Amino acid sequence: MTQMALVIDLNVCVGCHACVTSCKEWNTSGEAGSLADMRPYDDDPSGTFFNRVQTYEAGVFPMTDTIHFPKSCLHCEDPPCVPVCPTGASYKRKSDGIVLVDYDKCIGCKYCAWACPYGARELDEGRKEMTKCTLCADRIYNEALPERDRKPACVLACPTSARLFGDIHDPDSEVSRAIRERGGYALMPEWDTKPSNHYLPRVKAESSCGCGNGAGCGNAAAPDDATLQAQLERGEVNLAALAAHR
Incomplete structure (x- = not known):
């Protein structure tokens, strides 16, 4: 079974947020519909983002380090968000393993957000629907685009090539080789959700x-x-x- 996923190299991510802005631009104008930005310039801004980059300081002065950690839906192989959905709006596609939301069925009840241990679900305040990363499912199979552009917007925008995309179940794929050769790991494996997205550790x-x-x-x-x-x-x-x- 095919399982498309992202592999993110934490060793070369510089926290530039190019992935965040490109994701926002593509999905706001794509099949996901307009992603709300409520009060973007007020004291309490709120926006809908499929991808975010969190930055942490690690270590003790003067041996400190800055770590940029991109995070989005991990497209789990056993996603807990799917069985809790009362309308069947959340589902995992069999053809490529991508976890998606049928907006025509979503009632914005937030059950999927409560079930997700990674905080990857967001309620679009404008549409009152749950949203999440789609791995640009409306882009990666778009034959109107040149083949080199049939990748998630975040992957194409990354200036350091910190983001890889492919089938992690194909042992010869770029992502599988990166995981195998560089010790790629899944986030919070103790939850037994089998996240598809992996991270390459900092060296x-x-x-x-x-x-x-x-x-x-x-x-x-x-x-x-x-x-x-x-x-x-x-x-x-x-x-x-x-x-x-x-």
């Missing part, structure tokens, strides 16, 4: 350790906080090397 650089000897010094371990503080006070730390260390 920490080991070329510099922040010890003040410059990049490529070969030391595997960074100095502890006390040693680093003493080096900072004596002006012995190469700040460029320290910034490069993760």
Whole structure:
């Protein structure tokens, strides 16, 4: 069975939000209909987005790191949002495994949002219907588009190629090879929903350790906080090397 999905490389995502804006543009003008932006410039803005990028700070100063984490519907192989829908509006397509919403059947009851452990469902305040990522199902099979453009809008817009798209059940596909060779993982597997989307883990650089000897010094371990503080006070730390260390 085919299972289309995204594989996101956290090592090269720079948090530029190109995927967010391209997703918003395509789906607002596509089959999903107009996606509401309520009070976009007020104190309490609210908008409907299929894809969001969350940014976190990790580590302890000065060894901190910024992590950009794109998140959308994971198109689970066993989606909990489908069986709870009282009208059958939420369904998983057999042909490609994409989880979709039939807007003609949706009554906006939010059951699917409560069932989803990933917070991937959003109520469109204008239409009063539940919405979510469709993997651009109205684009990837559109023969009016050049074949190179038959990918989700977010994939095409990513300037660092952090987003891959394909069939994770095909062992020879680009996404399957990336998952296999780079230790791709699913989000929150303990929920047993079998998310189709996967993430490629960040790889920490080991070329510099922040010890003040410059990049490529070969030391595997960074100095502890006390040693680093003493080096900072004596002006012995190469700040460029320290910034490069993760």
